[in-house]
Amino acid sequence: MGRKKTDRIIFEDIKVLDAGAKGVSVAKAPDGKVIFIPNVVPGDVVDVQTFKKRKAYYEGKAIAIKKFSEDRIEPVCQHFGACGGCKWQNMTYEKQLYYKNNEVFNHLKRIGKIDLPEFDPILGSAKQFFYRNKMEFSFSNARWMTEKEIESGEALDNKNALGFHIPKMWDKILDVTECFLQQDPSNAIRNSIRDYANEHHLAFFNPRNHEGLLRTLMIRTASTGEIMVLIQFFEDNKPQREALLDFLLEKFPNITSLQYVINSKANDTIYDQNVILYKGRDYILEEMEGLKFSINAKSFYQTNSEQAYELYKITRDFAGLTGTELVYDLYTGTGTIAQFVSKKAKKVIGVEAVPEAIADAKENAKRNNITNCEFFVGDMKEVFNDAFIAQHGKPDVIITDPPRDGMHKDVVAQILNIGAEKIVYVSCSSATQARDLALMDERYKVVKVRPVDMFPQTHHVENVVLLEKR
DSSP states (O other): OOOOOOGEEEEEEEEEEEOOOOOOEEEEEEEOOOOOOTTOOOOOOOEEEOHHHSSSSSEEEEEEEEOOOOTOOOOSSSBTTTBOOOOTTTHHHHHHHHHHHHHHHHHHHHOOOOOOOOOOOOOOOOOOOSSSSSEEEEESSOOOHHHHHHHHHOOOOOOEEEEEEEETEEEEEOEEEEEEETTTTHHHHHHHHHHHHHHTTTOOOTTTTTSSSSSEEEEEOOOOOEEEEEEESOOOOHHHHHHHHHHHHHHHHHHHHHEEOOOOOOSSSOOOOOOEEEEESSSEEETTTEEEEEEEEOOOSSSOHHHHHHHHHHHHHHOOOSSSEEEEETOOOOTTHHHHHHHHSSSSEESSSHHHHHHHHHHHHHHTTTOOOEEESSSSHHHHHHHHHHHHHOEEEEEEOOOTTOOOOHHHHHHHHHHOOOOEEEOOOOOHHHHHHHHHHTTEEEEEEEEOOSSSSSSOOEEEEEEEEO
């Protein structure tokens, strides 16, 4: 069905008013409807061409900038605009923090509808670039063409790409030559793999026909200097695979862990796949306050190590531990927070649904000679019941760090039932956090709030809330 002509309207001299959800900015059309516009900064005055019209809003793109916002800066990355990663790279860092702080405040106020204390100011990240410890790239034999390339009219001999998915296009990959998110040698490793693959005519994945040798690349780095590289192959071609892996070892002898997966299923998630160690050890070590944490190919670990340390310090500070408390750490993952707070607690009980994560948590506790942490596997809404409390004791403090969806309502009900004196709620989505806080408002009062910026140049923001029993 053809696109309706009415979808494309041009509005002139539109002032961008605010930063909206998912890093897209917000303006108002002359008819009063909201317009969502990517890659612009609040304060810009732009001409907008709409490409989607709905009852209450338009979606459009800026086709001309008439006046630049005072908060606009030049993006450092050549891929800005095409890549959906760092949507706020064209905004000053100070202003990014302002909008993140605002978002948390608005969610807690509007969705939570609860009394809030004075916020502690958002904690910015010391590093605004090269802060991620994990990056995932995809191979494709049908790369995304930039507008500049299309306009040049030149035919492309090589359509191979190794980079990121274009937003909302599952089969289009942007070829990335320099990314500012992960420290060296991340860029060098990725570019060397692509160059080698092109020179040796290795087949890049075709997502539509499901064929090709090379599928995805994951690079993990640690503050200790250790590096993990994992290549996911679609086809099982031993000579080509081993030649590539040997080339990598020769060029980057400092790789701590070189692993691969052969995955011929429809999706490229590795969590149900057999990860094979080619060279080195099957994990890298991260260090925090003298504690060592092993991270394997499937481990969840906060992707900004340095800022995770700050986040955990705030969490521990909010918990106000004196050494006598029994602490429950819900959604404990690999037990990082549990172990981090353990030296100031009497005992910590960690609960997590992923068995591999709990195996890691136990291994890490052993490595760190921590004897006052116990870890249990299970779905939070099922494990976390009266029998469990009877067996392990009623906690003085509950720390909870759930996934983006927040806590299941049964878990919230159980927390209310237990009635710990304090709850520290760490969240990567202040909207679902606000919903949960509203459910707890009758029994618990929010006494401290501190947003933390883990992801500079993006709209994402973490938030830590301290609740005390009324």
